Amino acid sequence: AQSVAQPEDQVNVAEGNPLTVKCTYSVSGNPYLFWYVQYPNRGLQFLLKYITGDNLVKGSYGFEAEFNKSQTSFHLKKPSALVSDSALYFCAVRDGNAGKSTFGDGTTLTVKP
Amino acid sequence: NAGVTQTPKFRVLKTGQSMTLLCAQDMNHEYMYWYRQDPGMGLRLIHYSVGEGTTAKGEVPDGYNVSRLKKQNFLLGLESAAPSQTSVYFCASSYKGAGLGTQYFGPGTRLTVL
Numbered sequence: 742a743q744s745v746a747q748p749e750d751q752v753n754v755a756e757g758n759p760l761t762v763k764c765t766y767s768v769s770g771n772p773y774l775f776w777y778v779q780y781p782n783r784g785l786q787f788l789l790k791y792i793t794g795d796n797l798v799k800g801s802y803g804f805e806a807e808f809n810k811s812q813t814s815f816h817l818k819k820p821s822a823l824v825s826d827s828a829l830y831f832c833a834v835r836d837g838n839a840g841k842s843t844f845g846d847g848t849t850l851t852v853k854p
Numbered sequence: 855n856a857g858v859t860q861t862p863k864f865r866v867l868k869t870g871q872s873m874t875l876l877c878a879q880d881m882n883h884e885y886m887y888w889y890r891q892d893p894g895m896g897l898r899l900i901h902y903s904v905g906e907g908t909t910a911k912g913e914v915p916d917g918y919n920v921s922r923l924k925k926q927n928f929l930l931g932l933e934s935a936a937p938s939q940t941s942v943y944f945c946a947s948s949y950k951g952a953g954l955g956t957q958y959f960g961p962g963t964r965l966t967v968l
Contacts, residue, residue, distance in 0.1 A: 750894075773955050775955065775956065777957075777959075782961075782962075783961060783962070784858070784944055784946075784959030784960050784961045784962050785897075785944070785946075785957075785959040786959070787956050787957070787958070790955065790956060792955075831896065831897070835955040838904075839885055839902060839904045839910070840885045840948040840949075840950070840955050840957070841887070841899065841902060841912075842955060842957060844896045844897040845896055846894060846895060846896040847896055
């Protein structure tokens, strides 16, 4: 089965600094990888995905993610963090047919002014 | 275009009571999913559906039943609620074709079982 791991429960950064939220994956075959964001008391929102092609994927709200096949990683990045980026971030991998995905446990990002 | 909606938003049940959570989507998606979210455990798939009239078990199906009588609706039922089913429940839907994998989520239902 496919799986993803988010090694950090919490990431703290200062506003204006670059941020990275880490994700590693384990798949058989080609990976279909996703990042979602969850704001308090809301459902998850899609940020970006990697299917194939360029290893640097750009998404919503200025986020991007770098796919690294040799390190089996798909880290989420942003050059300059905003306080409003504070949220819970989930990495996910498509698992089998029917569009199912397996989600990581989530990383809480806190951006301090 | 409302996207994915869920009713109710909150519910408190006593052990042994039953209830149904309703999910509706207006994006003509083929696939629909029910997840539960518990602290530190991410999202776990309960049941899913690949089309009207079809359902399948996910990772944690015990204690739940589902039905998809119409393409736009996906119902999650708890026949005899238990405290272990206290959780936040999310419904999601996705396209069958080129966008396969990207899921669109509802706002969630917070369920407490006493």
